[in-house]
Amino acid sequence: MHNKQTYCVILAGGEGNRFWPYSRKSMPKQFLDFFGLGETLLQMTYRRVSKSFSTERILVSTNINYVQIVQEQLPELPLENIIVEPCRRNTTATCALATLHLLSRDRDAKVCFAPSDHLVLDHDLFIKTMRQASAYIHENDNALLTIGIAPSRPDVGYGYIQVDGKGMPEDPLGHVFKAKTFTEKPKAEIARIFIESGEFFWNSGMLFATGTVLLQSLREYAPELMERLEGPDKESLAPYGTPDEDAHVAETYPYCPNVSIDYTVLEKAENVHVLVADFGWADLGTWGSVYEIGEKDARENMTLHASVLENESRRNLVVSDTPGRLVVMQGVEDLFIVEKDEVLLICKRGEEQKLKQLHLAAMSKGKEYV
Template identity: 40%
Template sequence: MNTNYYAVIMAGGVGSRLWPISTEKYPKQFHDLLGTGESLLQKTFNRINQLIPVENILIATNKRYEQLVLEQLPEISNKQLLLEPAMRNTAPCILYAALKIHQQNKNAVMLVAPSDHWIENETEFIKNIETSFKACAKEDMLMTLGIQPNHPNTGYGYIQFEENSSEIKKVKTFTEKPNLEKATEFLASGDYLWNAGIFVWSVSSILDTFKKYLPKMVNILDNGNNVYNTDLEDDFIKNNYEKCEDISIDFGIMERSEKVHVLPVDFGWNDLGTWGSLYNKLSKDKYQNATVGANTIFKDANGNMISTQNGKKVVVQGLQDFIVVEKDDVLVICPRKEEQDIKQLRTEAKDAFDEKHV
């Protein structure tokens, strides 16, 4: 394995659109959502470990999930955890990781990957990451992986690229989640990809870019004291991290830099961000009903997604295209086409019920 290869797995999110399974106390990345025997975090770690040494994989998460991460990944040490003391979006977290890695290895090339994505073809994924690593080790570029869109999804960001004969394309524009009309337009044009939020760059390239576009953030997290990978790191982060601007890597860096490139990929990607995306991955009966956990009888019912505690007996009649999810003493029933509303329903439930349910 190449010792210059590093990875940061982003595992701090709450996964609010998969409520009530995903909660603040136990978010989706720690669940085995598809019944594989591994949580999404474990699956992501083992996939990346095919290319990157265990000791070079860092996990960025919230302080409250420290024990959950260490329980699920016994191979790693506390030193590999980047514990965010405050929620500040992805840019500060990635800068923190880059500074920590740079202190260890100035020639490092790093992958940034979410902990909660499903990837069908792991061999193809590893091949794509290796292609990206080699390109970024040679050239001063920021790379992202772009997924070939197969429908006009309004839940993803889109990347427009310049057509050329090389495998890696120059990025023209980033568009945050468009409306349906725009997404349909993008799909028809053929030069747009979904933004998977998977990035590769050399640490020197990303640090130079931060200095150019987010210099205040660099001044906050890099005060010249070389605290990273020492006993002073934890206290330094506790005292300074929350002073950082709350901004995503997309807005702060990727949409502004001139050196962004994209590698179009096709490895069976699914972000498992909603009940609908989970429904798409599950096996279904001849009436397109999908079930997790429950013993179900369906009568005159089709296109439903039912998720309950193991062995719960559920009888469904006359229901079409609904999501029905039970977790402990919470039951959520929602039309599949309105799955994006679950995030808002969770907020309302937080106000109406006890916080422990969300």
């Protein structure tokens, strides 16, 4: 069943630095067949949302450097449904650009933003959630609706949304609550407290809204960004929807503040609601998240694309797509071992959040390493 009134914008402009060295600037994680299933993360996301949205209402927002990759991986996607970001400016700018673009096409547009690097195991429940979320913003068109995932563990790599727990039923799945606080990647002890309280849910990064309501919120909470990105005629939205749109975006987008929409809008707005769901969701944000959901052997070792010989080794993740390479482990525990082209990464489990800094340091060694 396709939703004929809501558009879905797949967010596919990131560089995936926390998955370095497997994810590279030239080919980020969303364009990789991570699990050897014959589909990239982007293709999996597109196929998943196409069960809820018709082809003409699915758009992909991506960096200008990745437009050709998107076209190659999604040949059925119309070129006009690719929103081109001239550079990386985080999700406030991405959502603002997509909203202006959509409203110039359809003043009654309602929109769902869906990250391209998520894994969903239960597609039927995902479709049900999409349908429920779309129906909610049609009935409550002033709401900004996020999807909160029922947490299964105190994961420090995820963001958390606290809801107003007054009158919360024993099973909150399928219910909508008013958002109270947003917390990004808490420490382990804090994450455990969150889980025990029953009021916190993982932030899926998915957002549903009526386009005009989201535009109004962006103008209120991100005025500097909108002042740059909008044209002089806010009523007609020109130059969006005109031949001058691309040139205007290329000129103004690089000067937009680089900040997440969670910080600019969702943490401040009073009309943010949370639909609680559980459809076997995982945000593939770090190697730790891959290890948590992946299939492991008797000693809890996990391998991806790799030929491995191990003895007395436990709780390791090994990733290597180098042909003919045999990875041998003796007596090692709790390591991430990732090989891609010229780079070999060895990292202790639990310290993968530090990879962003290492990625920056590697740039000084040579662009070929990142």
